[in-house]
Amino acid sequence: MSILGTRVLRTEDPKFLTTGGVYTEDVADDRLEGACHVFFVRSPLAHARISSIDVSAARQAPGVIGVYTGADLADLAPIPPSAAGLINTEMQQRLLAVDKARFVGEAVAAVVTEHPYQGEDATELVTVDYDPLPAVLGFDPADDSLLFEAAGTNVAGYWGDPSKLDAQLFDGCEVVVKQTIVNQRVAPAPMETRAAAAVWGDDGRLTTWIPNQGAQGTKADMAKLLGIDESLVRVITPDVGGAFGAKFGADPEHAVVAWIARRLGRPARWTETRYENLIAMTHGRAQQHTVTIGGSRDGNVQAYRLEIVQDAGAYPKIGAVLPMLTILMTSGPYDIPKAEAVAKVVVTNTTPIGAYRGAGRPEATAALERAIDLFAAEIGADPADVRRKNLLAPFTEPHRTAFGALYDSGDYVAALDKALTTAGYADLRSQQAQRRASGDVRQLGIGVASYVEITGMGDGEGTPPEENATVEVHPDGTATILTGTSPHGQGHATAWAMIASEELGIPVEKFTLKWGDTDLIPEGGGTGGSRSLQQGGAAVQQAARELLDVARLRAAAELEANAADLVFDKGRSAFNVAGDPDASVPLTQLAENERLLIRTVFSQPGATFPFGTHVAVVEVDTETGKTTLLRVITVDDAGTVLNPLLAEGQRHGGIGQGAAQAFLEEVVYDDAGNPLTASLADYPFVSATEVPSFELASMATPTSYNPLGAKGIGEAGSIGSTPAVQNAVVDAVAHLGVRHIDLPVTSRRVWQALQAVQPGSEQ
Amino acid sequence: MTHIEVTVNGEKRSAEVEPRLLLVHYLRDHLGLRAANVGCDTTSCGACTVLLDGKSVKSCTVLAVQASGHEVTTTEGLSADGELHPVQAAFRQHHGLQCGFCTPGMVMAAVGLLAEIPHPTEAQVREGLEGNLCRCTGYHNIVQAVLAAASEVTA
Ligand code: FES
Ligand code: FES
Numbered sequence: 001m002s003i004l005g006t007r008v009l010r011t012e013d014p015k016f017l018t019t020g021g022v023y024t025e026d027v028a029d030d031r032l033e034g035a036c037h038v039f040f041v042r043s044p045l046a047h048a049r050i051s052s053i054d055v056s057a058a059r060q061a062p063g064v065i066g067v068y069t070g071a072d073l074a075d076l077a078p079i080p081p082s083a084a085g086l087i088n089t090e091m092q093q094r095l096l097a098v099d100k101a102r103f104v105g106e107a108v109a110a111v112v113t114e115h116p117y118q119g120e121d122a123t124e125l126v127t128v129d130y131d132p133l134p135a136v137l138g139f140d141p142a143d144d145s146l147l148f149e150a151a152g153t154n155v156a157g158y159w160g161d162p163s164k165l166d167a168q169l170f171d172g173c174e175v176v177v178k179q180t181i182v183n184q185r186v187a188p189a190p191m192e193t194r195a196a197a198a199v200w201g202d203d204g205r206l207t208t209w210i211p212n213q214g215a216q217g218t219k220a221d222m223a224k225l226l227g228i229d230e231s232l233v234r235v236i237t238p239d240v241g242g243a244f245g246a247k248f249g250a251d252p253e254h255a256v257v258a259w260i261a262r263r264l265g266r267p268a269r270w271t272e273t274r275y276e277n278l279i280a281m282t283h284g285r286a287q288q289h290t291v292t293i294g295g296s297r298d299g300n301v302q303a304y305r306l307e308i309v310q311d312a313g314a315y316p317k318i319g320a321v322l323p324m325l326t327i328l329m330t331s332g333p334y335d336i337p338k339a340e341a342v343a344k345v346v347v348t349n350t351t352p353i354g355a356y357r358g359a360g361r362p363e364a365t366a367a368l369e370r371a372i373d374l375f376a377a378e379i380g381a382d383p384a385d386v387r388r389k390n391l392l393a394p395f396t397e398p399h400r401t402a403f404g405a406l407y408d409s410g411d412y413v414a415a416l417d418k419a420l421t422t423a424g425y426a427d428l429r430s431q432q433a434q435r436r437a438s439g440d441v442r443q444l445g446i447g448v449a450s451y452v453e454i455t456g457m458g459d460g461e462g463t464p465p466e467e468n469a470t471v472e473v474h475p476d477g478t479a480t481i482l483t484g485t486s487p488h489g490q491g492h493a494t495a496w497a498m499i500a501s502e503e504l505g506i507p508v509e510k511f512t513l514k515w516g517d518t519d520l521i522p523e524g525g526g527t528g529g530s531r532s533l534q535q536g537g538a539a540v541q542q543a544a545r546e547l548l549d550v551a552r553l554r555a556a557a558e559l560e561a562n563a564a565d566l567v568f569d570k571g572r573s574a575f576n577v578a579g580d581p582d583a584s585v586p587l588t589q590l591a592e593n594e595r596l597l598i599r600t601v602f603s604q605p606g607a608t609f610p611f612g613t614h615v616a617v618v619e620v621d622t623e624t625g626k627t628t629l630l631r632v633i634t635v636d637d638a639g640t641v642l643n644p645l646l647a648e649g650q651r652h653g654g655i656g657q658g659a660a661q662a663f664l665e666e667v668v669y670d671d672a673g674n675p676l677t678a679s680l681a682d683y684p685f686v687s688a689t690e691v692p693s694f695e696l697a698s699m700a701t702p703t704s705y706n707p708l709g710a711k712g713i714g715e716a717g718s719i720g721s722t723p724a725v726q727n728a729v730v731d732a733v734a735h736l737g738v739r740h741i742d743l744p745v746t747s748r749r750v751w752q753a754l755q756a757v758q759p760g761s762e763q
Numbered sequence: 764m765t766h767i768e769v770t771v772n773g774e775k776r777s778a779e780v781e782p783r784l785l786l787v788h789y790l791r792d793h794l795g796l797r798a799a800n801v802g803c804d805t806t807s808c809g810a811c812t813v814l815l816d817g818k819s820v821k822s823c824t825v826l827a828v829q830a831s832g833h834e835v836t837t838t839e840g841l842s843a844d845g846e847l848h849p850v851q852a853a854f855r856q857h858h859g860l861q862c863g864f865c866t867p868g869m870v871m872a873a874v875g876l877l878a879e880i881p882h883p884t885e886a887q888v889r890e891g892l893e894g895n896l897c898r899c900t901g902y903h904n905i906v907q908a909v910l911a912a913a914s915e916v917t918a
Contacts, residue, residue, distance in 0.1 A: 009855055009856065010858065013854070013860060014847065014855070016860055016863030016867075017838060017851040017855060018798070018838055018839060018841070018851065019839055020838065020863065020866070020867045021863040021864065021866075022797075023800070025801075026797045117781075190862070190864075190898055191800070191802045191808065191864040191865050191896065191899075192800070192802070193802075239862075240862060241862045241863070241864030242861075242862040242864060242898045242899055274803040274804050489860075489861030490861070649858045649861055652900055652901035652903040652904060653861065653898075653900050653901045656900070656901025656902060656903070659901075679803070679804065680802075680805055680808055680896065681806075681807050685896055685898075687892075687893045687896060687902075688888070688890075688893055688895070688897075688902040688906065689889045689890055691901060691902060693907070694901065717901070
């Protein structure tokens with residue numbers, strides 16, 4: 001029986017359950033012996049000119065080895081914005097702020113001490129003279145206070161041309177609905193905060209341990225930030241305590257730690273506090289959508305427009321680029337004859353925006369799925385029916401959308417129907433009708449969201465997504481896999497071993513997976529964008545198969561037989577002559593004679609497009625607005641499933657985060673740009689009591705783009721669940737006249753929405 | 764400096780420590796027991812949870828000196844003879860961990876919870892783990908694991 005598709009338990013678990021993972025802070029390495037500790041002084045103001053920094057008192061504090069400011073880092077070039085060319089190139093960041101601080105939490109100075117306990121006290125002694133400037137906030141910042149004077153504007157750039165929007169787009173539509181929607185700013189908040197350890201060797205090379213999502217990309221970033229050749233950087237990835245998009249590449253702080261280690265000629269370490277993490281690690285989402293949807297009274301959607309404003313935060317990083325993905329997925333799973341989208345990117349005095357689980361696609365889905373519900377409400381139709389009517393018909397040949405996305409395969413109606421059946425949709429609707437009729441204080445809401453998303457993208461048009469893998473069989477019967485992916489909870493050690501085991505007949509527990517050391521594995525795309533299995537896993541399969549090809553030739557020579565006459569006996573992990581099991585040579589023996597090792601690169605024709613439907617059921621107390629999430633039912637079709645245990649885990653995690661965005665989590669600033677959610681006591685991080693157990697239905701439409709038939713599953717959960725829960729809450733109170741409630745649909749917002757529609761509330 | 768004597772995972776330990784040293788740092792930095800993690804600075808996340816005399820506590824909120832004369836158990840001391848404790852085994856069986864950062868704290872919180880309520884309902888498990896945050900699992904499999912461990916212990 002094939003091991004593929006079975007619930008193999010994770011081989012990595014025993015360590016995590018007993019002695020625990022070895023995260024960056026836990027790394028004990030001789031090279032880090034005697035490390036000093038770095039602490040950052042961060043701006044307490046959202047927008048201010050820095051007139052002077054006095055570090056003399058801090059330098060005298062006990063245990064202080066050095067204090068550095070932006071002036072000391074003058075040799076390091078500023079960081080250009082992402083997508084320079086489209087984004088204003090004047091919007092550059094210094095590793096430590098020089099002249100100006102642009103968000104609360106921006107690093108202004110670094111204090112280095114002998115012991116970690118000394119740093120916090122010493123940072124307080126750094127005196128920075130700030131001249132406050134008006135904070136620039138919101139989706140429509142005026143240009144009277146500029147973050148970057150040289151740019152002359154707070155608009156970082158555009159994706160698409162707003163002047164080219166079609167004035168006739170909605171001509172002929174019987175019904176047109178327009179709504180402005182906020183897809184709020186959230187904190188990725190991985191349980192492990194950011195960290196770094198750095199040491200320079202006598203050979204002038206840097207070795208740095210950084211929690212990241214792809215050591216190779218982190219290496220490239222570090223070289224750029226430090227202005228040195230990539231060959232001088234070695235990145236080692238310890239265990240990583242969650243990332244969710246926010247640990248891609250390297251941040252200014254990582255480079256400053258390395259710079260300090262070089263300057264002092266001794267190893268340096270840094271672990272950020274949770275407070276720092278919530279204000280200085282990139283945030284996610286922060287888009288405003290204006291959706292306009294038009295169609296016929298009988299439910300055909302004929303035109304859709306999405307106008308996006310992306311708040312990029314103080315410095316245009318990946319967040320400034322993500323609207324491109326949102327635009328790409330504008331029309332989602334629907335067959336909409338006319339659709340268009342455009343995005344404006346603005347800078348504000350807030351934490352920069354980066355990738356967060358789904359990165360650009362949840363935003364597209366949230367906008368579209370709210371629009372579909374608004375349209376359904378307007379024509380008085382069941383939202384599930386409207387979806388069914390407008391979803392693309394099943395296809396097995398790739399389908400090109402008006403936005404240029406090439407969907408590989410899909411059966412969207414089947415996913416919708418499966419989710420509705422699993423939820424017991426008709427029954428839920430009748431329960432809802434009863435509660436409405438009886439005027440129950442606790443109303444039932446049912447929300448549906450269908451989605452298609454893009455996973456495993458390449459570097460751009462014309463660059464096929466690819467990944468490398470190395471498989472080696474050792475004489476003692478064990479085997480090693482090297483991968484360019486970078487697991488941080490996804491279970492690659494188990495999954496990649498399953499794939500190779502299936503080919504080589506070597507038991508899963510005999511495999512060791514290595515990743516994240518750039519000297520050992522110089523190339524790799526890391527883990528993100530739900531790419532790992534479809535490319536990294538497929539590469540492992542390809543490597544194992546190529547290894548068998550080589551082994552077959554060697555076995556033929558060994559057995560003095562014709563290679564074509566050999567059969568591979570998986571049970572014994574050996575080649576034998578067909579019909580003569582005694583004439584046999586095991587892989588281990590071949591490995592003894594000569595290293596049995598293959599490195600290969602797998603490349604995929606393009607990105608894949610998982611899809612599904614989520615249904616959420618909520619109860620809303622119409623007197624208090626209190627919302628309880630009762631059920632989440634999902635169909636997430638990500639092609640062939642390698643290990644259901646792992647795939648379900650990915651879905652659960654995504655659903656949890658997506659639901660949290662829907663009704664709990666939001667990063668909040670006051671009018672002066674002060675973060676009000678800078679601790680886990682203030683940020684409403686979802687807990688076990690706020691979500692139910694999730695109900696997962698399975699559906700698997702394979703992709704032809706890789707031999708595993710797999711698409712990405714890492715982000716699906718967070719894409720469907722946010723609009724499903726939001727739609728459910730609005731649905732619960734729709735009969736009372738509520739049309740829309742913005743994310744997060746907190747009890748307070750629900751209560752306010754209900755107040756606004758109470759008869760007489762206008763007075 | 765204050766003299767402390769703590770029994771950690773069944774072993775008597777003594778040390779001279781600064782009065783402000785937190786138990787979590789004593790465990791991690793002095794004893795090299797690094798399973799318990801620090802995930803916050805407001806006693807909110809539970810990544811640092813250990814057992815103090817059999818009751819789960821957040822070791823970032825306990826001073827090392829307060830633990831003197833008491834018994835501390837961490838995940839390192841939970842399994843015996845290479846066998847996972849039923850709660851640890853259930854976490855593996857039900858894929859109750861992904862990145863593993865919350866896991867040692869979560870496991871100890873679950874052990875503490877089951878000591879108090881041997882047969883919890885799902886709602887009781889969720890309430891019992893409210894102070895332990897996990898970003899990876901959506902809590903689903905953690906809850907399944909704890910429920911399974913509860914029935915395992917009774918069986
Ligand atoms: S470290 Fe977060 S509760 Fe102890
Ligand atoms: S498993 Fe990653 S935080 Fe819980």
